[in-house]
Amino acid sequence: MRTTTDIGGTFTDLVYLNESGDIEFNKSDSTPPNFETGIMEVLKKSKITLDDISMFIHGSTVVINTLTERTGAKVGLITTKGTRDVLEIARGNRPDLYNFRYQKPKPFVERYLRLEVDERLNHRGEVLRPIILKEIDAIIETFKKENVESIAISFLHSYKNPVHEIAVKNYIKSIDENISVTASHELIKEWREYERTNTTVLNAYVQPVTKKYINNLELELSKVTQTKNKYVMQSNGGLTSFADSKEYPIHMVESGPVAGVYGSQLLGELINEPNVIAFDVGGTTAKCSLITNSEVKITTEYYIEKSEKTSGYPIKVPVVDIVEIGNGGGSIAWIDELGSLKVGPKSAGSTPGPLSYGKGGKNITTTDANLYIGRLSDKNFSNDVDHDALKKAISEQVAKPFNSSTEDAALGIIEIANSNMLNALKLISVRKGYNPQDFTMIAFGGGGPIHAAQLARDLRMKKVVIPIAASVFSAWGMLMSDIRKDFIQTNLIPLKNVTEMTMDDNWKRIELEATEEFKKNHFDNIPIELHRSVDMRYKGQEHTVHLKIDNQNWTNNFLKDLREKFHKEHEFAYNFKLDEAEIELVNIHLTAFGKIEKPSIKKIDQLDDPIEERALIEVRKVYYRNDNWQDTKVFRRESLGYKDQISGPAIIEEKTTSTLVLKDQLAEIDAYGNIIIEVDVDNNE
């Protein structure tokens, strides 16, 4: 049996496939700092026979929470002479332009713990001044005195040649094998010292905490199951070993949200939709990501705590390219200083939650607005909703200031929330040169299915898919994941100087690195698939174009094709090409997949008895733009069968989410139980 566990801030979730191939889930309280306790509890609570666990996949928000709550280790940094303040100067920028009282994000290592050694490489990786390891002794002495718990090493140009970083790390380990040490080249082989140093420091910061709980988890698991198939979900949408995650926990920083994107790619392949927009709405945020030709996009331009008001902290490890905005079911509606209606990013969270949860929430949220105009049903709430209070709050907080009716105000809130989500969806599609009409939307999370139909209509998309068990779809993605490792190496060279021999050597070197990594993690018996890609640009340009390439030799013909492909891609992404300009190779990127055997996916039956008899819950009034209150049929998703068809307007309810089908849209259930909504674009308002 396959199981996934996911440690969140409040709950630890368990999702598994039972014997008949159904997805089941359970949750238990998270138990910081002994996170493994929560996992063992939720396992015991479930109906799983622990012996039967054949694969254990683990994701967690421990890393991101340790960072945002500042509960990590005390870190000391060893860096090149002349550069100890790089971490503090950072990039010198001030995103909040007119705030002359702006405060930069504080570095995770204070100045007195940032110590320099007199070593230096040049940009070609040649040694200008060799390292003298004796200098390290005094540094270790200082770190000991200051109770440093974890050490980061980051030297200039180590992405090109890590020789000094390796020497220092080995030296430190030879003094004390148990001390936590992270060297920058182990995480990143790309240029830009601030970003690389910061990433290294953050890895060192979370390492002791993560190591401790993963060790304990391993120990507890070994008492109940013999399975060797224990994996951790990483931010690149793939799995790695427990051992690896203990050394480089920063790769887990987005371990939860990316699984849904990966799941979307997989579901897309299954139902023959290679081009997908994955759209996930939770309680506090909405996330979206673009998948083309069944390929999930990966970026190394990831930040935590970055906003229009603050520059945040860069983490330069491969992360699935997700745009996330502060708009979810719990996002609060408010009026700004100019009298404009806004929704989010502030959220009512799980406590007190939306007003209609009756837990003391006073603010109107998107969920409240959806309930008020009938898109959600109070029967699916665990409490008795106080409808008078709800009406009064919408009226006072939104309707009165805008001199509108209460239902228009509620719809207004939803439309503002939709507008925010639409901007995020455009950011990943239209603004990058993609036409949403060429894509299918896969919508999930508690809030995705209620907003998807309208957003798809606004974007003129043709089809929306609401997967089965939509609210835990991310976990399904995790159950289906492969092992994945990304190796990115900055290799700056004009394309005209590239030779077949040097490039083949470079690829061989990086492929060897990949196979050794697999060996190190005991993945030897898993079939490995190697995918090559490159980042290229016109000389002088900063931004690069990412190109997937075949695993073949870099012959003249290949280079000719590559050039053409680059011009074409550049024109696609940026609306112009420079036929005469010199092209540079910037990074070579190898992705190694370890293909894990997947469980088969269950199909559902066609049902004979009339749909209205078996699945209709009720007919209720729902408020729409232009059509006002309309009788709307509400169906129970669990009672729907293969090939069932439902015309909009309609609502399909399941335990933890509801799907809205608009007028002139048609929902059909496919063989796997997914709801497929055909969006009628001719009726776009």
Place this chain on the structure above:
Amino acid sequence: MSNQNPFIKEVIKDSLLSIGEEMFIALARTSMSPIIYEVLDYACGLTDHKGNLISQGNGVTSFIGMLSPMVKSVIEKFNNGEYLKEGDIIIINDPFVGGGSHLSDVGLVLPIFHEGKLIAFSANKGHWTDVGGKDAGSITSNSTEIYQEGLQLSGVKLFNAGKLNQAVHDIIRDNIRLPEYSIGDMWAQVASLKTGEKRFKELCQIQGTALVQEVLDDLIKSSEDYSSKILKELPKGTFEAEDIIEGDPRFGGPYNIKVKVLITDNEFICDFRGSHPQVQVPMNCSYYGLMASVRVMYLAILRPKFNITEGLFKPLQIITDRKSILSAERPAPVSLNFEARIGGAELIWKALSPHIPDRLSAGHSLSVCTVTLDGKMPNNNESFLIVEPSAGGWGAMNNADGQNGQFCMGNGETYNVPIEVAENKYGVEITEYSLRNDPAGAGQYNGGRGVQRSYKALTDKQFISASFGRHSTPPWGMNSGDAGATSYITIDRTSGETDGPYGVLNRLSLQKGDIVNLVTPTGGGYGNPKKRNKELVEKDVKNGFFTLEEAKKIFDYKE
């Protein structure tokens, strides 16, 4: 409310905002010059059909005040907009007409037509790597007339009804250095304008031009209301300050500048009369340059949390003498105009900070601290050119230390160039990039630290120009806080001698192995240093910003 559904307007506002941002992203992604894509020295925005600012994406602050005067001057030049056609793009960099800072900042303006009617403008302005003139990078510290500073474009059609004006294109290309960069940027600017146009027209199609027009008016009106509301919260009266623009001591200066700020319930008047007359060194700024920076200062005081539109500036008035250093006229040189316009704007800061300490801080580095360095690469003999601002220290606040190593008020979302990138692209080694340790800017809250960046030349015959303001008078302290530290530049020659200190350099030659140390100002302190929290002083000492002896003396620290 004229419309039955007020919430559609909110959606339109959102869309307008995202158009400005999208134009901004489009330009950065397609630019070929580090000054654009790394330093983000550019801005993009939309105005209404009269040139009033509606939404803007910014990299640097000063440009916020430059787009709308630039569009307005284009409207004026083309006969109140009558001679503008669909598909036109106008190119403009003349500092003495709307929106001018210096010739390097080149603006493009695109009139947006919908159903045959002029409805809005998309505009942008970016710092080009070179626009010709006597010195590489078109930044010079010893020009005597603007004619030496580069090609002047007073608003000419680069595109005429959708067709490239090849003559203008060729004239530009043939009169600038490294045309592949600047012409590349020009195309990036064009692409960004077209993106803005496309999105704006889509919006009109979906929502109707009349409703969009109504929203534009609403936006301007509501921000005007906001600014009068804040004005009521500010102290009323007249507030004065004086300071100097330092200039290059070898060619004259310093030059006195002064301001009288009058705040009433509905006016914010900045009177700069009595400041030094314009000079024959490029320390002048034009009236529009001054206005741009004063607008930034005004925004920092108002602190709106929403999208900035023209309406906010309604109460703001600027008065100057004609032909003053803060309002120079042709043919005055203006290459280093930022010293004057930021200097002028910061006078307002200095005048008001003691009265609104919760909105401002002590004095900051003030100067953009520009560096231009050119020469050959060590291996392939190719040319390289660095043009960059430098990060300095910011002033302390009434409740927190000043920020270390941050670009000045004229910059903003400005990024330094990473050492590893610089060493790949330029013929230099960066031997030091660190915060200053000298005992300046002390206070109950300390001023932020200036930065030292040191370049070692890897080839002979490199040339460096630089303009570091605050090299003779440090950033001011506040409420008994100490002043910060002055900037300086020194050169460690391979002979063992040290050149300098200098504040301004003009094409000083460097030979292989010489190291130039560029050191930016430390910001002013706030409050009496003796009142500084003991634990903070101990941290200062531990972090190496003050020695124990200095701490004892300055902070009255006792172990």
